[in-house]
Amino acid sequence: MEKPLNKDSMKSTWRTADRKEWNHNHWALELLNAHPQDLNKEVPVHSKDEKIPYMPQWSLQRWVLFYSALPLIFHQTYMMATGRTLGPFATFNLYFFAFNATVIYQVHHERDGVPDVGIAKVVTSLYKTTGSRLVMATYLCYNRDALPSSLSWTWLPLEIGLYGIILDFWFYWYHRLMHDVGFFWKFHRTHHLTKHPNPLLAAYADHEQEFFDMVGVPFMTYASLRLLGLPMGFYEWWVCHQYVAFAEVFGHSGLRMHLTVPTTLSWLLQMVDAEIVIEDHDLHHRKGWRKSHNYGKQTRLWDKIFGTCTERIESVEENIDYENVAKMPLF
Template sequence: MTATWHTRPPSQWTFFERSLITLGVASPDDPTKPRPKPPVYPHSAPVPVYPIYKMHARIIPWAFAPLLVHHFFTYYTGIVVPVSVATVAYLAYFVVYGVSVFSWNNRMTEKFGTFDGEKERDGVPDVDTTSVAIGLFMVVISRSVIAVPYLYNPEEPLLDWKTIAMLPINTFMFAVAVDFWFYWYHRLMHEVPFLWRFHQKHHTTKHPIAALGAFADHEQEFFDMVGIPILAWLTWRINFATWWISTCYILFIEASGHSGLRGYFQNPTTWYLRWIGAELCLEDHDLHHRRGWKKSGNYGKQTRLWDMIFGTMKERVEGTKDNINWDDPMDEPSPVPTQ
């Protein structure tokens, strides 16, 4: 997992390495402007809380913006946006949104540190910068290119009161459906030796960053990007607007789940599961990576519901119930990283 490519002069970066810099995955290592080191805390230090309302406040404007522009454009002009135009527009917007998510995760970890902070986080390795960059783009491209043409119907209202009223239920249920299929596919890759070879590369990183969610073999990437979303939609069918908003939340959780950000940071669409102890926090997937092949557990990535039901839920180390500081809400980092 050696990552030194970002320390080279920019003139020596490949196109894909420049793309990773643009995405906020890494920053140039300028010795004249050293970046601050993230704070390091012992495991016993209280874990601050990132409130649910702040997560919604961060995601909802991004998720609703293109839908509202699209809706009012058609409402006031009478022009119906063709499927091909909608696909390109939502795809381009999703790429911009993805960049904002990675950048936000980087700023948050710089300010608040990471779980198991004594260990340095892995970067994108020199030998795989091209693969990771392509994988990150494919995460957003594949979902938009496949789902928008299928789910978007120009003849139907884009946003209506029923869609908005049912959002809390539908985003919750869709996330639970995604997690059911992901749980079993993920668990089988750990427990069936033949399938482990498709997942082994992803587990080379023990302390990942947000971008390393795309550090995987092509077979795993295909199922992550295409298979799971399709199976989830067949399980809990939702309209285009609900799918779009759900996908914005899912991308946010998937990226943050690999960041290691040290905070009690729940999934904002499924946090209700906290009432039965099945809510997902960032530490859960971080521990999954640290524990490796056979001992990992925590196979869910949107909830811990299926881990609880099927007996694979693992205890947290730092974010235990008696070590969460509810009186210490995490505030937002500055929009531009401190140099």
């Protein structure tokens, strides 16, 4: 009798196994080319004091705004050309497709592979992560008669910046409790099975964690901004989601590069040395139960305020090669 796979195993051999043994989840990752690594490419190894490239904020902002705008432009064009509105179901599917397409486009990095025992978990996490947020946004604030161009252009830059900071406050405490309280850690430990995560493993977690991460924290952020009197309509929330998702994907990419999470309040976070870089969350994954640090995922602001920041190793000022500038390609 074949021995059942260990549910905590991170062994990733499925891509070299007999494809006749694959199910629809294996084929979904294959057909979408949503692989974190190239099996024929050797993973590069760098010394800790080898300087790292720099990627400026404008390059990241351009990418997020471009891909945020595509479904908005399509939605606007459809309504103006046909005189029809999109109902909640059609709207959800349009933005759900756009959200998943954008995330999948970001996931190609050389890191730990998707584990054999976690294929289904990874595939379902893709649509649960994006779908749950959009179901909530559609239900709470979609107005079928409002054109995408009606979003609050005056408030949008402030909303983008505050959304990341306020979401990170709620995420910080939820995340820290997950590490410090035994009852919660049992739901978070799966996420920490990988010490070298890839973007596809950003939502590799138990259902209970996924629910609070993808529904509870965004809802608290939305409610907080509404209490502050900011509009936070469906279209504004969509753009904010894109900024947050971008940070989540890159925070688990492990790219050896100095880039700070894009935000319209980057200048403010820079003033208090609270910008977050890829290495910060990567270092978080080196630790687990009651031993971790760097709980924020959008900023380092709350880690600095509550004393849980740790020192960077490679992404320190003297190790950044500002002359070796990388750009985020649009295509």
